Amino acid sequence: MAQSLEQKFVFTGRDFLDLDDYTSEELRYLLDLAIDLKKKQKAGEVYHPLKGKTLGMIFEKSSTRTRVSFEVGMYQLGGHALFLSRNDLQIGRGEPISDTAQVLARYLDGIMIRTFAHTTLTDLAKYANIPVINALTDWSHPCQAMADYQTVLEEKGRLEGLKIAFVGDGNNMAHSLMMGAAKFGMTCAIASPEGYWPADEMTKKSQEVASQTGGHILVTADPKEAIADADIVYTDVWASMGMEEEQKIREKAFAAYQVNEELVRYAKPDYMFLHCLPAHRGEEVSAGVIDGRNSRIFDEAENRLHAQKAIMAAIM
CATH class of the missing domain: 3.40.50.1370 (Aspartate/ornithine carbamoyltransferase)
Known part of the structure; x- marks a missing residue:
């Protein structure tokens, strides 16, 4: 092949x-x-x-x-x-x-x-x-995004038409997931507090690509809107490497953006949970979600x- x-x-x-x-x-x-x-x-x-x-x-x-x-x-x-x-x-x-x-x-x-x-x-x-x-x-972080979409493809059997929801900081991971979703004809919804959204340049570029592939890109401040009917739910740490001094500020800003059992009820019942790791249980994600039956974080890491x-x- x-x-x-x-x-x-x-x-x-x-x-x-x-x-x-x-x-x-x-x-x-x-x-x-x-x-x-x-x-x-x-x-x-x-x-x-x-x-x-x-x-x-x-x-x-x-x-x-x-x-x-x-x-x-x-x-x-x-x-x-x-x-x-x-x-x-x-x-x-x-x-x-x-x-x-x-x-x-x-x-x-x-x-x-x-x-x-x-x-x-x-x-x-x-x-x-x-x-x-x-x-x-x-x-x-394009290599991580490729591993993520490989994990989705292996389990779901397709990429086109699926919805991935990213809840958290509109960071490097959000950028690569958004562009990847656009390339593969997927819907990607990013939920971040205002002031922490993905860069406008990447959002616009992803939307342009999505318009050619049948995908759709959404950036919102509402995590429930983003996660509604999602096939894949994704999150990342609130303070990436090099931003440790902002940890307390970000904990306050992202308090309503934890991916937990209540929030994932808005996703599809067979949703996949992904996280690029390392994870902080009790911060960006609850232990019940990341260690639950829908989690594929170790397949993703592999x-x-x-x-x-x-x-x-x-x-x-």
Whole structure:
């Protein structure tokens, strides 16, 4: 499957910075490839398309799932992953990202970066002549969104026409879920307090894409409106990494936005609950919901491995 479809799309050498850089058909191919690679791994089938290749993993933000999934993923694809923290690199001491990018491109076959400023990612991609993967910036989290939609596709059997409701901060996760829903012809409803809505630029861009795919994008301050008849219910922490000093302010602002048993009654009975993790039980989500029968958070976490393997196999 992968080989025949690879001839239809050109992935090799491309960056994976944001979902809007790829067509709906390309993204769906990557989801199908992720599911195929997952089946291979579960069956114990050896598949080494990246044998002899090395991925550099730059971490300016710490992570559990990102580091382990990319490192294991490269190993399973036959390659090698090299962990590089900010303290390991000269960019931590003021070296221009352009110099770092051009040097690393002489050693590596691909770079994954988890950072704060989105411009750090785009500058790295500009100066590195090898594929660069966005493993999270303050603007977007496309690899997580791909794992999320893989999880939905596996359980629901389709994406088009489904509704995903995101309740919480209109952050990087909301941005990528919104664009992904638009690409896949889904309805995406974001419920956030005013002042915490997704960026207008991303909302408008997602709405433009949705108008071409049959999807629909809604941003509201009413969590009940967002979650009504939802097939997927999603939330994230109220204070993302780097915003810890705002924790108390955000707890007050988001007090009415907890995803709990009362709120999910407005969703469809067979809704899926997703969370990108780590989660704070009793804050953005109740224990009863995140640990309940509708929760798929660990299937979702596992799919970070498979979705990212598909991305790496395609572009590297």
